[in-house]
Amino acid sequence: MxxxxxxxxxxxxxxxxxxxxxxxxxxxxxxxxxxxxxxxxxxxxxxxxxxxxxxxxxxxxxxxxxxxxxxxxxxxxxxxxxxxxxxxxxxxxxxxxxxxxxxxxxxxxxxxxxxxxxxxxxxxxxxxxxxxxxxxxxxxxxxxxxxxxxxxxxxxxxxxxxxxxxxxxxxxxxxxxxxxxxxxLTVRQAIGALPPTSAGRSEPSDRLHVSAALSNKNMERMRASKPGGTWRDWPFELRAACHQKSTGSTYSGVYARMEWDKPSPTMTTQCYGFGNGRFGHPEQDRAISLREAAILQSFPADYSFLPEDEAPTFSEVGRWIGNAxxxxxxxxxxxxxxxxxxxxxxx
Incomplete structure (x- = not known):
């Protein structure tokens, strides 16, 4: 009832x-x-x-x-x-x-x-x-x-x-x-059991467990990033041009990895992008997947966002998740x- x-x-x-x-x-x-x-x-x-x-x-x-x-x-x-x-x-x-x-x-x-x-x-x-x-x-x-x-x-x-x-x-x-x-609840408790994947790859078992592709430069940056760290951990030559200037030196909450044993940062409509916030996976060299972002928003792991015959797009599904x-x-x-x-x- x-x-x-x-x-x-x-x-x-x-x-x-x-x-x-x-x-x-x-x-x-x-x-x-x-x-x-x-x-x-x-x-x-x-x-x-x-x-x-x-x-x-x-x-x-x-x-x-x-x-x-x-x-x-x-x-x-x-x-x-x-x-x-x-x-x-x-x-x-x-x-x-x-x-x-x-x-x-x-x-x-x-x-x-x-x-x-x-x-x-x-x-x-x-x-x-x-x-x-x-x-x-x-x-x-x-x-x-x-x-x-x-x-x-x-x-x-x-x-x-x-x-x-x-x-x-x-x-x-x-x-x-x-x-x-x-x-x-922590990031590890929420998404730690999901199957590993890689940047730009979609898991056959779940179309939403897909992470955005990374350029060669961003992959280097990802590998140089530490959980909970910032772009200041990188070699100087990997830093974005804006971060090499004094006016951009305070923006430390982008190009960063999450930490396993803490809650995630706020999911935004661009939570699928490594350069958009602290959205790097704690361990794997990629940004979080759409499914991981949804779970961090406390959607059930099997929440259906699209019909079976439709492939997700990052901008659309990311907007739905971040606005939820x-x-x-x-x-x-x-x-x-x-x-x-x-x-x-x-x-």
């Missing part, structure tokens, strides 16, 4: 939905503008995908997915790029409006719960105006709102990642997310709502 019914906005490949599914909820529908996410969302979440712009959705359409027999959840993760600390041209990106669009839909749909996940810098974006407006709209509609900046490694995600989590309820204040892993809500964090979000359902919900 499911504990609640969920509609997921900005659903992507379904990571947030999958965590909520694992927490005991039923996923009724997902909406996203990327039609290529349909296979992954539907296959892994036993649900229906709709390729639609959330800003143009009406409350009646969302409400039609709910049966009326269980508590209801409206979930979403509006695109975080406008609020990211990597983004500087804030005023030129209209996607921040989607946070308010999500809040207005929630107010009109009036589900039992509303949950949103985003980057912590949303709290400071436009001097905090966007987040305050979101919170005020939800609270004025009769919800009690809990928010926190969560450490993903506390919830079974083998990765150092901080995310803003908001849970609103019409049936009592949701509790803080309960820590499930006092000892964080870590599944372990999503499951903890579901557990918080379940606590309210089990203790306070009046049916």
């Amino acid at each position: 499911s504990l609640a019914e969920v509609v997921d906005l900005f659903c992507g490949v379904g990571a947030l939905s999958h965590g909520l599914l694992r927490s005991g909820m039923e996923i009724r529908a997902g909406y996203d503008t990327d039609r290529r996410c349909k296979h992954a969302f539907e296959t892994n979440n036993q649900s229906k995908f709709f390729c639609r712009d959330v800003a143009r959705l009406e409350a009646d359409e969302i409400s039609s997915h709910f049966s009326g027999k269980l508590p209801t959840v409206l979930a979403g993760c509006a695109p975080c790029q406008p609020f990211s600390t990597y983004k500087h041209r804030y005023g030129e990106d209209p996607r921040w409006d989607l946070v308010e669009s999500f809040a207005r839909l929630a107010v009109n749909v009036r589900p039992d719960f509303v949950t949103m996940e985003n980057v912590p810098s949303l709290l400071k974006y436009k001097d905090g105006q966007v987040f305050r407006r979101f919170k005020e709209l939800i609270e004025d509609a009769g919800y009690e709102v809990h928010w926190q900046v969560a450490r993903c490694e506390d919830y079974g995600v083998p990765q150092r990642r901080r995310r803003l989590v908001v849970i609103a309820s019409r049936h009592g204040l949701p509790p803080k997310l309960e820590v499930t892993h006092s000892d964080p 809500v870590p599944v372990g964090l999503a499951e903890a979000i579901g557990a918080s709502m379940n606590h309210v359902i089990e203790t306070s919900y009046d049916d």
Whole structure:
């Protein structure tokens, strides 16, 4: 018996939905503008995908997915790029409006719960105006709102990642997310048992266990890299031109290997590239594979991203993985709502 019914906005490949599914909820529908996410969302979440712009959705359409027999959840993760600390041209990106669009839909749909996940810098974006407006709209509609900046490694995600989590309820204040892993999972525990592979090679047993090819120069750099080290460990002649200048000397978090016995760094949309961050394999001379990146985001090892007859592309699958809500964090979000359902919900 499911504990609640969920509609997921900005659903992507379904990571947030999958965590909520694992927490005991039923996923009724997902909406996203990327039609290529349909296979992954539907296959892994036993649900229906709709390729639609959330800003143009009406409350009646969302409400039609709910049966009326269980508590209801409206979930979403509006695109975080406008609020990211990597983004500087804030005023030129209209996607921040989607946070308010999500809040207005929630107010009109009036589900039992509303949950949103985003980057912590949303709290400071436009001097905090966007987040305050979101919170005020939800609270004025009769919800009690809990928010926190969560450490993903506390919830079974083998990765150092901080995310803003908001849970609103019409049936009592949701509790803080309960820590499930006092000892964080490590890179070794997450991907250490995967079969070895090499740069540019795809494993026949799993198309996603593929790592990007390396140029001869980057292969030399990889071999000179130490787990947890930086490009400063290399001979001077291997250093990139920008790193040989004083202006680039502080950028040490690229061209680096992960460490076996620590959580990984934050997975980004370019987590498949050795030069894009600390994404080198701890031991093998290659960047991490797409499958390894997905596992470090706490996707199940058999999560299906594409139909069997389609080969993955690094840019597309990397974007899906990097933009995903870590599944372990999503499951903890579901557990918080379940606590309210089990203790306070009046049916």
